[in-house]
Amino acid sequence: MDVKDFIQVAGVIDQAEAELLVKCGVRYLGFPLRLPVHREDLSEEAASLIIRSLEPAGLGVLITYLNQASEIVEFCNLLGVSIVQLHGNIEATEAQDNQRAATGFGDHKKPRDRTASNSATT
Numbered sequence: 001m002d003v004k005d006f007i008q009v010a011g012v013i014d015q016a017e018a019e020l021l022v023k024c025g026v027r028y029l030g031f032p033l034r035l036p037v038h039r040e041d042l043s044e045e046a047a048s049l050i051i052r053s054l055e056p057a058g059l060g061v062l063i064t065y066l067n068q069a070s071e072i073v074e075f076c077n078l079l080g081v082s083i084v085q086l087h088g089n090i091e092a093t094e095a096q097d098n099q100r101a102a103t104g105f106g107d108h109k110k111p112r113d114r115t116a117s118n119s120a121t122t
Contacts, residue, residue, distance in 0.1 A: 010063055013041045018050045022059065029054065030085065032063040034075070044079070052080045061085055069094045 010030030012018050018029055031047040033040055042050075051060030060081045065088040066072045076084055 008061055010061075011041045012047075012050065014046070015050050015053065018054065022054065027059065028061050028083065029059055030061045030063045031079070031081075033079075034064050034066055036065050036088075048079045058082050063087065067091070067094060 006028065007026050008028035008030050009021050009026050010032060012021065012029045012031060021029060029050075031042075031051065032038065033044055033047060047060075054060060057080075060079065060083070062076055062079055062081045062084045064072070064075070064084065064086065066075065066086070067088060067090040072084060072086070076082070
């Protein structure tokens with residue numbers, strides 16, 4: 001995927017907003033969930049329903065501070081997302097475990113060591 005084609009809007013609050021954003025050409029909708037500091041914009045159940053209704057599938061992006069590979073993959077499966085944007089500290093081995101566990105999640109790039117940074121993506 002070319003980065004110039006990557007448009008994501010985070011903080012989707014309901015189905016109507018999600019549909020409007022997709023209609024306006026937004027390719028990826030971000031859902032910040034399981035946050036340590038901010039209030040979530042909607043429940044996990046509501047996010048899952050919206051994500052699973054998106055056409056084409058694969059537009060939903062989980063945004064989270066989780067840092068354990070097994071928990072991240074389990075949550076992605078629960079929501080129906082194949083893309084996750086990680087914030088906070090995550091050990092390189094956890095990012096690699098997440099990558100291996102996410103087989104079938106789509107096109108993945110080799111994770112970079114982000115232990116001391118603010119975010120990591122798989």
